[in-house]
Amino acid sequence: MTKFRDIEIRAPRGSKLNAKSWLTEAPLRMLMNNLDPEVAENPKELVVYGGIGRAARNWECYDRIVETLKELNDDETLLVQSGKPVGVFKTHADAPRVLIANSNLVPHWATWEHFNELDAKGLAMYGQMTAGSWIYIGSQGIVQGTYETFVEAGRQHYGGDLTGRWVLTAGLGGMGGAQPLAATLAGACSLNIECQQSRIDFRLKTRYVDEQASDLDDALARIKRYTEEGKAVSIALHGNAAEILPELVRRGVRPDMVTDQTSAHDPLNGYLPAGWTWAQYRERAVSEPAAVARAARQSMAVHVQAMLDFQKQGIPTFDYGNNIRQMAKEEGVANAFDFPGFVPAYIRPLFCRGIGPFRWAALSGDAQDIYRTDAKVKELIPDDAHLHRWLDMARERISFQGLPARICWVGLGLRAKLGLAFNEMVRSGELSAPIVIGRDHLDSGSVSSPNRETEAMQDGSDAVSDWPLLNALLNTAGGATWVSLHHGGGVGMGFSQHSGMVIVCDGTDAAAARIARVLTNDPGTGVMRHADAGYQEAIDCAREQGLNLPMLGR
Amino acid sequence: MTKFRDIEIRAPRGSKLNAKSWLTEAPLRMLMNNLDPEVAENPKELVVYGGIGRAARNWECYDRIVETLKELNDDETLLVQSGKPVGVFKTHADAPRVLIANSNLVPHWATWEHFNELDAKGLAMYGQMTAGSWIYIGSQGIVQGTYETFVEAGRQHYGGDLTGRWVLTAGLGGMGGAQPLAATLAGACSLNIECQQSRIDFRLKTRYVDEQASDLDDALARIKRYTEEGKAVSIALHGNAAEILPELVRRGVRPDMVTDQTSAHDPLNGYLPAGWTWAQYRERAVSEPAAVARAARQSMAVHVQAMLDFQKQGIPTFDYGNNIRQMAKEEGVANAFDFPGFVPAYIRPLFCRGIGPFRWAALSGDAQDIYRTDAKVKELIPDDAHLHRWLDMARERISFQGLPARICWVGLGLRAKLGLAFNEMVRSGELSAPIVIGRDHLDSGSVSSPNRETEAMQDGSDAVSDWPLLNALLNTAGGATWVSLHHGGGVGMGFSQHSGMVIVCDGTDAAAARIARVLTNDPGTGVMRHADAGYQEAIDCAREQGLNLPMLGR
Numbered sequence A, B: 001m002t003k004f005r006d007i008e009i010r011a012p013r014g015s016k017l018n019a020k021s022w023l024t025e026a027p028l029r030m031l032m033n034n035l036d037p038e039v040a041e042n043p044k045e046l047v048v049y050g051g052i053g054r055a056a057r058n059w060e061c062y063d064r065i066v067e068t069l070k071e072l073n074d075d076e077t078l079l080v081q082s083g084k085p086v087g088v089f090k091t092h093a094d095a096p097r098v099l100i101a102n103s104n105l106v107p108h109w110a111t112w113e114h115f116n117e118l119d120a121k122g123l124a125m126y127g128q129m130t131a132g133s134w135i136y137i138g139s140q141g142i143v144q145g146t147y148e149t150f151v152e153a154g155r156q157h158y159g160g161d162l163t164g165r166w167v168l169t170a171g172l173g174g175m176g177g178a179q180p181l182a183a184t185l186a187g188a189c190s191l192n193i194e195c196q197q198s199r200i201d202f203r204l205k206t207r208y209v210d211e212q213a214s215d216l217d218d219a220l221a222r223i224k225r226y227t228e229e230g231k232a233v234s235i236a237l238h239g240n241a242a243e244i245l246p247e248l249v250r251r252g253v254r255p256d257m258v259t260d261q262t263s264a265h266d267p268l269n270g271y272l273p274a275g276w277t278w279a280q281y282r283e284r285a286v287s288e289p290a291a292v293a294r295a296a297r298q299s300m301a302v303h304v305q306a307m308l309d310f311q312k313q314g315i316p317t318f319d320y321g322n323n324i325r326q327m328a329k330e331e332g333v334a335n336a337f338d339f340p341g342f343v344p345a346y347i348r349p350l351f352c353r354g355i356g357p358f359r360w361a362a363l364s365g366d367a368q369d370i371y372r373t374d375a376k377v378k379e380l381i382p383d384d385a386h387l388h389r390w391l392d393m394a395r396e397r398i399s400f401q402g403l404p405a406r407i408c409w410v411g412l413g414l415r416a417k418l419g420l421a422f423n424e425m426v427r428s429g430e431l432s433a434p435i436v437i438g439r440d441h442l443d444s445g446s447v448s449s450p451n452r453e454t455e456a457m458q459d460g461s462d463a464v465s466d467w468p469l470l471n472a473l474l475n476t477a478g479g480a481t482w483v484s485l486h487h488g489g490g491v492g493m494g495f496s497q498h499s500g501m502v503i504v505c506d507g508t509d510a511a512a513a514r515i516a517r518v519l520t521n522d523p524g525t526g527v528m529r530h531a532d533a534g535y536q537e538a539i540d541c542a543r544e545q546g547l548n549l550p551m552l553g554r
């Protein structure tokens, strides 16, 4: 059971197959791409992002997945159980080639404690969301989500103009690292606290953050200068959010927006307790895990208290989906949930139309393939200025990591349209190799996560997880190329169940039929779930798009 | 939202279709059959068995499911969410026609308290196992399981001969009612305590129990007489197990085997507290649910204490999968798990070969169709005397309930063989209409239930629920006719996740291809799961049957 290997993995490029077809080549390249040093946070330990979100359980499992995918026939399906390839079974051409289940635990045992026990025995793997389901594409994925959130917050609170405003946040990891760039794209300054210098360096290098301040005073001086000048500059600050936020409250500093993206969902691995160094934290996580998790939770309580203090001053404050409110609540901060999650605050109206982080990657490795799809999106969706602006900014400001990829938030109707168009471009040779299309698990129809995606549902069905299970079954029935079911992504063990899917556009008619089904059904389940909960936007969308929802009528 | 309707439902018989094909006619008939008064415990409230295990959420949902199945095309799939038909989506001919998810809750909220809250709002349904997945066939289903368990216990503890021995148990409900007959078939007397006279009457009428005693003294006198005579007679006794078991301990009475099948998994609906009448219990469950559940749990603690006392005297004592040990433990009986569950004690070796409660029903309604399949099973499995004996006794002693059906415990290899043979019999006209094949969720590869099916796994993976999810995904990929994913079956909210599948033999080539895949893959996942846990029998079986398990080699 090898957890560390001194190796650099990069997905094969070009149009030559290493597996028997593009349907198996695609998961092979995307697994490898998840571990590309440009993409993954800690690829030598198989960690893609989000604390300990892995692509395979250990290196022996990785090797066997790769070998198995190379041999897999187009009427066979590989089963992957928490990152381990456990079986190959006979299915058929229109069935998924890979079925994945990661980190799922029977509810009564669905805690970090039990997970860690299993993990120590080599029986578990944390799949996060797109880490264990092989469709992480680096920080770009999250940039648009964060950008859309900041833009929507700006619209709600500042009349749509964030010039001269600044965002206070923490965490510059795999996802959180998107915050400074997203704030800049949205027109705001930002102060980004991060406790690991290496993370700041990485974000400076990739141009996601503009500058690093030497200390808090310097940071505040820079914020003052740039907001006065009306420039949207992002500042990184090395330090601990659990120390700096309370200090800002004490000093009476007033940001224009407050959020957080430390890995609070995982107290043992993702959140540095106040007063500790990162090295101490990693070491003691092994020697005394219970005490470490407790210390982290205590610091989170302090951190959340400061966020509540900002909110009390009327500053828009929201949880960015890392479950920090829950942790603080368990530590005694009774009103931790006074500030909302970003989904009910800003995202749910989009979910009602099946809109969310849709993405695709060019298996060729050729950036031109993505630029051609960018142009195709503009051609097919000619009058969405916001979308066009995003595509232009993304091309200009976002470096590809690993295989070139693009993300853009579209919903029911447009997804199938784009997928079919990309498939045609592969068929005609306009693209140099097939495209894979997937999405995040932060999604309209494929996740139940009562502290995040399904927080405060209108009918109270936040915790009902039939929906993501149906989504996974339906995507399997429709013929997605791989389908996954995860537990605990984003918000940690016990707090979410969710499903992923990826589908290959190989330019064939068979692929077109599958794409039309899957890229309709997948966002369709999101519209269905929200319509069932009573959201009028979703009911309207279902009618417009001709969904057949038996209890609602057409 | 109508929970009660004064109606009697019976599945259509014969070979005339009400839906557009046998693939949709089959779920239609099996849903209706689950509510046949001969089959269901309380069909007017949609309750099939197991406390509140329902076939549909309410009568409006039932009506819409029926209408939708009648209209459904053979490239469409109906989604059912906790008994409510929520969507119809385009899939393809080899995809399931119905996908079901029942009672699934995000783990942190996966409690009876939260479930009951949702239920009160009309947002939930408890699917139990085969209730909400439309393949319950009445008590026959459980008779063989119980029979196999008693026989195996007899083999382990009494040299294979139960003559003159007696079993003490309680609960004569949908499943528990099989106990007296199973004990008789296994050669033992039995004393069966049941607190509802109506349940005893039902079992007397269907010949599952032989006699009712007037009181405890009478019961013990009868047991004494029959055991001395070496006759395997079953005795019912009206009373409360939480009172009678301690009394037997006090009197120094020594049964030869002790178990229990009250619905302890559901304290609010399935277990009568000591000293209460059933009417009081039902009434107060509505007016003061928390107090009622507490009272039930307290009585369970007393009940389990008596079972522990029997065990201390060296009497084979086992939990029969109703989670009563967990409830008692939560009430302070620290050593409640001192007596084992029936699975690790008697069933696991069978699971290692994918063996478990395989079943089929004749959609024609014609008993002859089942007798012909009985004969076919004997023909194809000529040298299994135990199996032949079971088939003969079942035919002689077990009245069909609803559509004629048969159950028999076979595993990987034989399941596909039988399925293909039945499909041939439909094709040739030897059977008068199609057959459906399914199984219980008490199964080798499709359930994680750490207090029952996956108790005490060799590698400690009891609570890992990736396995049932993969099973459901694979059965969907393979083309089962309907596939379901449930939570909480058998042992209650929080304690299990499991999956069901049913496949139609309509005599076509397409069905044969699906049957070969699904009836191989489904038990195959069970062998895989046990091989992965390190059971040598499973590893051997995988090799013999040519399963492809990448980490184990062929």
Ligand SMILES: NC(=O)c1ccc[n+]([C@@H]2O[C@H](COP(=O)([O-])OP(=O)(O)OC[C@H]3O[C@@H](n4cnc5c(N)ncnc54)[C@H](O)[C@@H]3O)[C@@H](O)[C@H]2O)c1
Binding pocket: A041, A049, A050, A051, A142, A145, A170, A171, A172, A173, A174, A175, A176, A177, A193, A194, A195, A196, A199, A239, A240, A241, A242, A260, A261, A262, A263, A264, A265, A266, A270, A271, A272, A273, A274, A320, A321, A322, A323, A442, A452, A489, A490, A491
């Ligand atoms: N859309 C969403 O809901 C959404 C999106 C992105 C991320 N998230 C959540 O945000 C969190 C971050 O995700 P990630 O992928 O970036 O994780 P990550 O583990 O890669 O990064 C977390 C970063 O926080 C830093 N950090 C930890 N404790 C800190 C402290 N006390 N002060 C300052 N910095 C600290 C770490 O050094 C690390 O760089 C996760 O909980 C994730 O689930 C949610």
Ligand SMILES: NC(=O)c1ccc[n+]([C@@H]2O[C@H](COP(=O)([O-])OP(=O)(O)OC[C@H]3O[C@@H](n4cnc5c(N)ncnc54)[C@H](O)[C@@H]3O)[C@@H](O)[C@H]2O)c1
Binding pocket: B041, B049, B050, B051, B142, B145, B170, B171, B172, B173, B174, B175, B176, B177, B193, B194, B195, B196, B199, B239, B240, B241, B242, B260, B261, B262, B263, B264, B265, B266, B270, B271, B272, B273, B274, B320, B321, B322, B323, B442, B452, B489, B490, B491
């Ligand atoms: N193979 C298995 O693991 C397996 C098989 C069958 C049943 N079970 C479990 O056994 C239990 C019973 O299943 P069922 O379908 O028969 O349920 P049921 O609700 O139909 O029947 C339970 C019966 O127990 C009786 N009862 C309740 N409290 C009692 C008490 N204190 N004393 C005497 N009788 C009492 C009720 O009157 C009822 O008739 C369930 O928990 C089920 O999950 C497990």
